[in-house]
Amino acid sequence: MSDGDNLKPVIDANSCTGCTICVEECPTGALDMSDDVSVLANPELCDGCGACEEVCPVSCITME
Ligand code: SF4
Ligand code: SF4
Numbered sequence: 001m002s003d004g005d006n007l008k009p010v011i012d013a014n015s016c017t018g019c020t021i022c023v024e025e026c027p028t029g030a031l032d033m034s035d036d037v038s039v040l041a042n043p044e045l046c047d048g049c050g051a052c053e054e055v056c057p058v059s060c061i062t063m064e
Contacts, residue, residue: 007048007063013037015060022052022061 009022009031018036031052032041038061040046053061 007050008043008046009040009050009052009061010064011038011040012060012062013039015058017058019057021055021057025051025055027051 011022016037018033018038020033020038022038023031023033026046027049028042028045028047030040030042030044030046031038033039034041038052048063050063053059053063
């Protein structure tokens with residue numbers, strides 16, 4: 001378990017539709033697409049803001 005400030009998005013690759021919305025909405029550029037699925041490509045850039053979780057239309061991102 002980590003503190004709230006250290007939460008990072010965990011993306012369910014099986015549910016991700018590849019819409020790219022989270023990649024576009026991430027303010028830090030931490031996310032990228034890989035094989036039509038969103039991945040936390042640059043975890044060091046993620047500040048845990050939760051924006052990606054909020055915008056995902058199929059709710060396949062959870063902050064953990
Ligand atoms: S939590 Fe915020 S900074 Fe981290 S990947 Fe999601 S939108 Fe980007
Ligand atoms: S917003 Fe959700 S469905 Fe769309 S690319 Fe991101 S994780 Fe996948």
